[in-house]
Amino acid sequence: MFDPKKLEQVAKQIHESMPQPVKELGSDVEQKVRQAIQGQLNKLDVxxxxxxxVQTQVLLRTRQKLTAMEQKLAELEEKLSEK
Known part of the structure; x- marks a missing residue:
């Protein structure tokens, strides 16, 4: 769901900002930070x-079809009003 590279980057930044004694605990801390971030992100409604x-493309196609239908409707209404 989330870009693993971005998650990795955030976890690394948090790890780098920690005090040296905490950093010395190694990859365990980095893994825990990554898990905590992933857990919180999964709770979000995104x-x-x-x-x-994909939904943007669907909306664009729908909008194009609606515009075409509105134009056809306007043409039909114009023809009907001429009679």
Whole structure:
């Protein structure tokens, strides 16, 4: 759901900002930070970027179809008013 590279980057930044004695605990701390971040992100009501992009394309196609239908309707209404 979330970009693993971004998550890794955030975890690394948090790890680097920790005091030296804590950093010396090693990858265990980094793994725990990563798990904590992932757990909190999973609680959020968000969609993945891929899902968002798919829905954006669906909305764009729907808007194009609606515009075309509105134009056809206007043309039909014009024809009917001429009679």
């Amino acid at each position: 969609v993945s970027r891929e899902e968002f992009d």
